[in-house]
Structure formats: C-alpha cells, structure tokens
Amino acid sequence: MAKSIKVFAPATVANVACGFDVLGFAVDAPGDVITMQLTDKPGTVITSISGDGGRLPKAAEKNTAGVAVNAFLKQLNITQGVEITIEKNLPLGSGMGSSAASSAAAVVAINELLGKPLSREALVPFAMEAERIACGAAHADNVAPAIMGGFVLIRSYAPLDLIRIPSPDNLYCVIVTPNIELRTEDARKVLKQEITMKDAIQQWGNLAGLIAGLMQKDYALIGRSLQDVIVEPMRALLIPGFEEVKIAALESGVLGCSISGSGPSIFALATSNQIAENAGAAMKVALNKIGLEGTIYVSKINDEGARVIEQF
Amino acid sequence: MAKSIKVFAPATVANVACGFDVLGFAVDAPGDVITMQLTDKPGTVITSISGDGGRLPKAAEKNTAGVAVNAFLKQLNITQGVEITIEKNLPLGSGMGSSAASSAAAVVAINELLGKPLSREALVPFAMEAERIACGAAHADNVAPAIMGGFVLIRSYAPLDLIRIPSPDNLYCVIVTPNIELRTEDARKVLKQEITMKDAIQQWGNLAGLIAGLMQKDYALIGRSLQDVIVEPMRALLIPGFEEVKIAALESGVLGCSISGSGPSIFALATSNQIAENAGAAMKVALNKIGLEGTIYVSKINDEGARVIEQF
Numbered sequence: 001m002a003k004s005i006k007v008f009a010p011a012t013v014a015n016v017a018c019g020f021d022v023l024g025f026a027v028d029a030p031g032d033v034i035t036m037q038l039t040d041k042p043g044t045v046i047t048s049i050s051g052d053g054g055r056l057p058k059a060a061e062k063n064t065a066g067v068a069v070n071a072f073l074k075q076l077n078i079t080q081g082v083e084i085t086i087e088k089n090l091p092l093g094s095g096m097g098s099s100a101a102s103s104a105a106a107v108v109a110i111n112e113l114l115g116k117p118l119s120r121e122a123l124v125p126f127a128m129e130a131e132r133i134a135c136g137a138a139h140a141d142n143v144a145p146a147i148m149g150g151f152v153l154i155r156s157y158a159p160l161d162l163i164r165i166p167s168p169d170n171l172y173c174v175i176v177t178p179n180i181e182l183r184t185e186d187a188r189k190v191l192k193q194e195i196t197m198k199d200a201i202q203q204w205g206n207l208a209g210l211i212a213g214l215m216q217k218d219y220a221l222i223g224r225s226l227q228d229v230i231v232e233p234m235r236a237l238l239i240p241g242f243e244e245v246k247i248a249a250l251e252s253g254v255l256g257c258s259i260s261g262s263g264p265s266i267f268a269l270a271t272s273n274q275i276a277e278n279a280g281a282a283m284k285v286a287l288n289k290i291g292l293e294g295t296i297y298v299s300k301i302n303d304e305g306a307r308v309i310e311q312f
Numbered sequence: 313m314a315k316s317i318k319v320f321a322p323a324t325v326a327n328v329a330c331g332f333d334v335l336g337f338a339v340d341a342p343g344d345v346i347t348m349q350l351t352d353k354p355g356t357v358i359t360s361i362s363g364d365g366g367r368l369p370k371a372a373e374k375n376t377a378g379v380a381v382n383a384f385l386k387q388l389n390i391t392q393g394v395e396i397t398i399e400k401n402l403p404l405g406s407g408m409g410s411s412a413a414s415s416a417a418a419v420v421a422i423n424e425l426l427g428k429p430l431s432r433e434a435l436v437p438f439a440m441e442a443e444r445i446a447c448g449a450a451h452a453d454n455v456a457p458a459i460m461g462g463f464v465l466i467r468s469y470a471p472l473d474l475i476r477i478p479s480p481d482n483l484y485c486v487i488v489t490p491n492i493e494l495r496t497e498d499a500r501k502v503l504k505q506e507i508t509m510k511d512a513i514q515q516w517g518n519l520a521g522l523i524a525g526l527m528q529k530d531y532a533l534i535g536r537s538l539q540d541v542i543v544e545p546m547r548a549l550l551i552p553g554f555e556e557v558k559i560a561a562l563e564s565g566v567l568g569c570s571i572s573g574s575g576p577s578i579f580a581l582a583t584s585n586q587i588a589e590n591a592g593a594a595m596k597v598a599l600n601k602i603g604l605e606g607t608i609y610v611s612k613i614n615d616e617g618a619r620v621i622e623q624f
Contacts, residue, residue, distance in 0.1 A: 022517040155521035156514070161536060163524050194506045200542075202468070204516040205334040209467035211523045212475050224473060230512075 002311035004037040005112050009105035009306035011090055011297070012097035013173065013267045014141035016151075017228040017258035018206035023165075024097070024141035025151040027173050028299035030089045032098070033309065034065060034105035038113055039081035044069050051088035060084075064130035068103035069110050071126040076117060082110060091295070093181040095261035099134035100142030103127040108147060108306040120148050120305065121162055128160075135184035142261065149305030151214060167301055168217040172276040174254070175297045176245060176283040177265040182238055187262030190234050202229050219255060219271050226256020226269065239264045241290040248286040252279035273298065314623035316349040317424050321417035321618035323402055323609070324409035325485065325579045326453035328463075329540040329570035330518035335477075336409070336453035337463040339485050340611035342401045344410070345621065346377060346417035350425055351393035356381050363400035372396075376442035380415035381422050383438040388429060394422060403607070405493040407573035411446035412454030415439040420459060420618040432460050432617065433474055440472075447496035454573065461617030463526060479613055480529035484588040486566070487609045488557060488595040489577040494550055499574030502546050514541050531567060531583050538568025538581065551576045553602040560598040564591035585610065 010031035014024040039045075044060040060066025065084055073082070084106065090098035107123040127143035144152040144162050151165040206225045213221030236242040239259065245266050249257040253275045254268035266283065270276040280296035287294040322343035326336040351357075356372040372378030377396055385394070396418065402410035419435040439455035456464040456474050463477040518537045525533030548554040551571065557578050561569040565587045566580035578595065582588040592608035599606040 019516070019520070021513045022520060153517070153520050153524060155517045155533075155537060161521070163521060163533065165524060191509065193509055195509055195512055197503065197505055197507055197542075200507055200512040200515070201333045203512070204331070204519045205465070205467045207516045207520050208331070208334060208465050208523045209473070209475060211520045212465060212477060212527065215524065215527045221467075221475065225467060230509075 002113060004035070004312055005109050005308060006033060006035045006310040007105045007109040007112070007306055008033050008309050009101040009108065009146045010302050011175070012100055012142045012145045013175065014097060014139070014261040015228070015231065015259065016210070017226040017232070017256060018203050018210055020228070020231045021139060021141060022154045023151065023207070024145040025167070026145040026149050026302040026305055027175070027297070028302045030297060032090055032101040032105055033087040034102065034109050035085040036106070036109040036113060037083050039083055041081040042079050044073070044082045044084065046084045046086065049086040049088060052092065055092060056086070056088065062133065064099045064103040064134050065106035067133050068106045068127045068130040071129040072107055072110050072123070075126070078114065091177060093183050094177045095182065095259065095263045095265040096175060096177065097142035097146060097261060100127065100131060100146045103130035104143050104146035104306050112308055112311070123147050124162060125160060136188070145305065147305050150301060150303045153211070165211060165214050167214045168219065170271055171301045172270045172273050173267055173299055173301060174249070174270065174276040174280040174283070175260055175265050175267045176280060176287065177295045177297070178239070178241070178287055179293045179295070180240070180264050182262060182264045184262045187235055187238060190238060191231065192234065195230055199229050222269065223255035226258060228258050232258050235259055235263055239266070241287050241292060242266065244286040244290065245283045248282040249279045252282045254279045314425060316347070316624055317421050317620060318345060318347045318622040319417045319421040319424070319618055320345050320621050321413040321420065321458045322614050323487070324412060324454045324457045325487065326409060326451070326573040327540070327543065327571065328522070329538040329544070329568060330515050330522055331465070332540070332543045333451060333453060334466045335463065335519070336457040337479070338457040338461050338614040338617055339487070339609070340614045342609060344402055344413040344417055345399040346414065346421050347397040348418070348421040348425060349395050351395055353393040354391050356385070356394045356396065358396045358398065361398045361400065364404065367404060368398070368400065374445065376411045376415040376446050377418035379445050380418045380439045380442040383441040384419055384422050384435070387438070390426065403489060405495050406489045407494065407571065407575045407577040408487060408489065409454030409458060409573060412439065412443060412458045415442035416455050416458035416618050424620055424623070435459050436474060437472060449500070457617065459617050462613060462615045465523070477523060477526050479526045480531065482583055483613045484582045484585050485579055485611055485613060486561070486582065486588040486592040486595070487572055487577050487579045488592060488599065489607045489609070490551070490553070490599055491605045492552070492576050494574060494576045496574045499547055499550060502550060503543065504546065507542055511541050534581065535567035538570060540570050544570055547571055547575055551578070553599055553604060554578065556598040556602065557595045560594040561591045564594045566591045
C-alpha cells in the first residue's frame with residue numbers, strides 16, 4: 001500500500017438545465033489536486049493550500065477536504081493521522097463544484113491509501129458532509145460525479161440512491177466563468193419554494209428526455225431537453241449578461257446552454273471539441289461586451305471521475 | 313389496398329406513478345376494436361357501437377373515434393366517406409385509456425385503409441383532438457402508447473415531442489378496476505396548481521430513475537422509482553380503498569403500484585405473470601373487504617400498440 005498519494009478531482013456541472021438538485025456531470029479539466037499521506041500522529045492536518053489566495057480555512061474541521069476525510073475516518077473507526085496538501089485550481093464560488101472537487105479528491109485519496117475498503121459510490125456521503133459545511137446543504141450533484149465520473153443521477157436523497165447514466169462518447173462541455181462570484185447560499189435564496197404544476201410537468205418531461213437522450217446517444221434529443229423553465233429564470237437575474245452569453249452559445253451550434261450549478265459559470269454541451277471551442281470564444285465576447293472578463297474551459301465529459309496521479 | 317379493416321387498440325396506463333402528464337404505456341389486453349370501411353358517400357358515419365351500454369354518442373363529431381378520423385381526413389384533404397363500427401371492451405371512465413383506445417384504433421384503421429400515408433407517431437395528434445372532446449384536455453399519454461406501443465414519453469407538448477422508451481422483456485402489468493366511475497375531468501379538479509419545489513425535485517428524480525431503469529432493464533431501479541409524491545396523494549382520496557389495494561399489491565411482490573391514469577383503476581408492474589396474477593387476486597380481495605367489486609386485467613407490456621386484426 002502506498003504511504004503517499006496525489007489525487008486529481010475534476011470540476012463538475014450540477015443541475016444540468018432541467019435536473020435541478022438531481023443531476024450532475026464531471027469534466028476532464030480543470031480540477032483540484034490533493035496530496036495525502038498517512039502519519040502515526042492521530043488527527044487530520046492540512047499542511048498547505050495553494051491557489052486559493054489564502055481564502056480557504058486550514059483548520060481540518062472547517063475545510064471541505066478535512067471534513068470529508070474526518071467523516072471517512074470516523075465511519076471506519078480509523079485512528080491514523082493524515083496530512084493533506086491542497087492545490088486549488090478551481091475558482092471559488094464559481095458554480096463549477098470547487099468545494100466538491102477538494103472533498104472528492106480527499107475521500108478518494110484516503111480510500112486508496114487504506115487499500116480501497118470502499119467503492120467509489122460509497123465515498124459520496126463523506127464528501128456530502130463537506131458540502132454541508134461549504135454551502136449549507138449536503139447536496140450530492142457535484143460530489144457524486146466528481147467521485148464517480150460521467151453523469152450521475154441522484155434519484156433520491158433519503159435513502160441516497162445514485163444512478164450512473166451512460167452518455168455518448170462525443171460529448172464536449174464548455175464552461176465560461178465570469179469574473180464575479182456568487183455564493184451557493186445566496187443563489188439558493190432566490191429560489192421559490194412553490195412552483196406551478198405546469199412548469200414542473202415541463203421540467204420533468206425535459207429531464208426524462210435528457211436521460212433518454214444520453215442513454216440512446218441521441219444528440220438532438222439531448223439538445224431539445226436541455227431546458228430549464230424553473231431555476232434558470234430565477235437565477236439568471238443574478239448573472240450579468242446571462243441571456244447574451246446563452247444566445248452566443250446557441251448561435252455557435254451547441255446542443256444547449258444553462259447555468260452551471262448555482263452559477264455564475266455558464267455551461268454548454270456540444271458534439272465536438274471545435275464547436276465547444278467556438279462557443280466558448282463567442283460566449284467570452286458576449287461577456288466582454290458588457291464589461292466583464294471570463295475564463296473559458298473546454299473539455300470532454302470525464303467518465304472516470306477523480307483519479308490517482310501519483311503514489312509512492 | 314384493403315376496403316375494410318378491423319383494428320384493435322389496447323388499454324393504456326398514463327402517468328405511471330412519477331410521470332404525470334408525460335408518460336404512458338400500453339398493455340396487451342383488454343382493448344377496443346374498430347371495424348372501418350371506405351365508402352363513396354362523403355362523411356364519417358358510426359354505424360354501431362357495442363359494449364358501452366348505449367352511453368357513447370353515435371354522432372361522429374362527438375365520438376372520439378369519429379373526431380380522430382375527421383381530424384385525419386381534414387388534414388390530408390380526403391373527401392372519401394368512412395363507416396365505423398365500434399366494439400367497446402374497455403370500461404368507460406376507468407382510467408385505462410378507454411376514450412384513447414377507440415380513437416387510436418380509428419386513426420390506425422383509416423391510415424391503413426389509405427395505404428399508410430403517415431407514420432404511427434404522426435397519427436397521435438389526431439387522436440389527441442379526440443381526447444380534447446372526451447376529457448377536456450388534448451393529452452397524449454394514453455393515445456401515444458395506444459398507437460405506438462410500449463412506453464412513450466411526451467417530452468414536450470408544444471411542439472409535440474414523443475420519445476419511445478425501450479423497456480425490459482419481462483415486464484408485466486396488473487390493473488384492477490373497481491366498479492366505480494371517476495371522470496377524468498373531475499379527477500383533474502382535485503389537482504393543485506402549485507406544488508412545492510421539494511416535492512417536484514423528488515418527483516423528477518424518480519421519473520429520471522424510472523426512465524433509466526426501463527432502458528437499463530434494472531427492475532430494482534424501476535421499483536424504487538415508481539413513486540408519486542404529488543398526484544397520487546391528491547387523487548387517492550377519490551378512490552375508496554386505494555391504500556389497502558396498494559399495500560396488497562406491494563405485499564405480493566410487485567415492483568410498484570399507483571393510480572392508472574386519473575383512476576379509479578390501480579396498476580402495478582411486476583417481473584412475472586405469476587406475480588402479477590397473485591397481486592391482482594390480492595388487490596381484489598382488498599377491494600372486496602370494503603364492499604367493492606373489481607375486475608382484474610393481467611398482461612405483458614404491449615410493444616406494438618394498435619394492431620390490424622383483419623382486412624379484406
């Protein structure tokens with residue numbers, strides 16, 4: 001068994017237009033990297049964090065990676081000590097599953113170091129505990145795909161029921177992150193607690209269509225289904241230029257475009273790397289026009305989830 | 313081309329627990345039978361209706377079969393006359409898609425008689441017009457599976473987008489119809505126009521799970537997903553003994569049980585004919601205990617939809 005390990009966990013897109021709170025997928029890059037080693041001195045210590053501009057807490061019980069590892073160790077009654085180094089590559093509060101990537105990498109790392117006592121799926125609840133610290137709710141739509149890869153449906157939270165949804169080989173994602181920050185907690189506040197039956201019917205019709213489209217590799221159906229009539233209209237108001245960016249993406253030939261997670265990042269799915277690149281450039285131009293900068297990330301859907309980069 | 317044709321169209325289960333207004337499936341039996349012939353005298357004439365106890369209108373513009381055929385003829389600019397005989401085998405107002413079966417059989421019959429100018433899917437809108445007459449809303453979740461067979465998802469109504477969802481080979485349905493009548497229009501009145509986001513999330517998680525379960529032939533997932541947290545609680549109040557019947561079904565080992573369409577029929581899905589038979593018997597006993605009679609229908613999922621029985 002390795003004594004030290006380096007694990008990468010990717011950015012994730014939660015909600016995926018019509019799948020609010022129940023669907024997410026992983027991309028190839030960017031992502032966070034956790035280096036972890038077991039020590040003889042009990043307790044979880046975060047030795048360094050880079051890339052966060054000093055904003056993340058180093059106290060293990062306040063840091064998503066630390067919380068996730070501690071939940072794992074407690075459940076398995078393990079008293080060994082752990083040292084963690086975090087390289088943050090995901091911008092904070094961007095809607096790309098930044099907090100989830102760190103906790104996902106952390107639970108995969110500790111599981112590997114201890115000889116894989118648990119399956120990938122069984123690691124998700126520990127990372128969900130970290131989400132509770134990070135954004136006030138133990139949601140799974142970022143951590144599950146970050147750990148398991150691909151598209152993951154959270155059919156139910158109680159009991160937790162995670163379903164891996166197969167997706168077509170040629171599915172590319174572009175994410176554009178405007179240089180503004182939106183806290184998940186704040187993005188949750190704008191959500192209505194009641195919705196109309198009419199909107200709900202349209203939403204679940206689209207989600208069912210998206211699941212069928214992904215599984216049948218029917219790109220046109222995926223495109224027709226990528227519509228959010230409930231959450232996007234509420235949250236788009238918090239994202240300056242959202243409509244313009246979405247129009248730019250759709251005019252570039254993507255299958256569909258919506259808010260990534262709770263925003264402000266905006267994602268689109270496309271059938272080729274080239275279309276995704278073109279869309280990204282057009283989306284950035286749309287942002288620039290209203291005086292905002294943005295970062296473009298283009299990548300394939302990541303079927304693997306978090307992965308071991310190095311162990312020794 | 314045949315001058316006269318006999319077409320069978322099956323009963324259908326709409327809503328399917330978590331798929332309110334967007335999902336339905338067809339069973340093998342029972343169903344309605346339409347005999348149709350072309351005549352030289354313009355106009356649609358319903359020459360006889362049997363099995364309805366004299367309750368259905370014979371005027372073509374008020375009868376679902378007549379309305380569906382007239383919509384078809386008008387769209388295709390056909391001035392030929394049509395004579396229709398209807399054998400009703402489905403009880404009226406039972407929640408088994410009785411009105412839909414007659415209009416489905418009728419549009420398939422006229423399409424066949426005219427040399428199949430349209431695909432099965434393209435016939436659905438004509439039968440939907442008939443649904444508007446029968447129950448006040450042009451819904452498609454009975455007529456689409458009655459015409460196309462299997463499970464059909466109505467992803468969207470405007471534009472109409474019908475998706476055939478593959479289902480496992482060994483899927484059996486039992487329907488128990490209590491001898492009370494419930495008009496779709498009345499069953500619609502008890503529905504709330506607003507629902508909570510929390511319930512909606514649970515519902516679309518389950519519908520996504522059901523679609524994935526059907527496509528992956530994962531019976532356990534189908535079972536876990538067959539839950540309706542929105543419509544069933546409202547409509548169950550209109551169906552005496554619903555809870556007892558459902559418990560009887562679940563205790564017999566079915567995958568799940570809910571209201572068929574707008575009720576009062578209650579359906580369950582099972583992995584074998586034997587389980588479905590046993591469940592049907594137990595469901596009937598539960599009905600009897602509260603003083604109601606019921607009819608049991610057990611059948612496989614019907615992948616074909618309406619079918620030509622005879623032509624000459």
